[in-house]
Amino acid sequence: MRLRQRRSDVLYEKARYLVQSGRVEPLGNGVYNVVGEHGTYTVAQDPATGKLSCNCQGFLGKRRCSHSQAVALLTAKHHKSH
Numbered sequence: 001m002r003l004r005q006r007r008s009d010v011l012y013e014k015a016r017y018l019v020q021s022g023r024v025e026p027l028g029n030g031v032y033n034v035v036g037e038h039g040t041y042t043v044a045q046d047p048a049t050g051k052l053s054c055n056c057q058g059f060l061g062k063r064r065c066s067h068s069q070a071v072a073l074l075t076a077k078h079h080k081s082h
């Protein structure tokens with residue numbers, strides 16, 4: 001049996017790993033430092049829309065990446081704990 005992972009699942013797993021290994025550092029004001037495999041990236045949350053943006057190549061091309069996904073996971077966690 002073959003299990004094929006979809007691209008979005010890989011992204012999610014990467015994001016979970018980033019959160020669990022403490023590579024997401026909140027800088028305040030909706031800005032986060034994310035230490036990725038290839039460098040440190042800045043993820044910012046738009047206060048009006050809540051949308052996340054990242055300055056890595058992946059996000060520029062595909063409008064999504066493991067860094068912004070990691071921040072999404074982290075902020076979701078915070079909301080649940082309240």
Ligand SMILES: [Zn+2]
Pocket residue numbers: 041054055056057058059065066067068
């Ligand atoms: Zn990114």
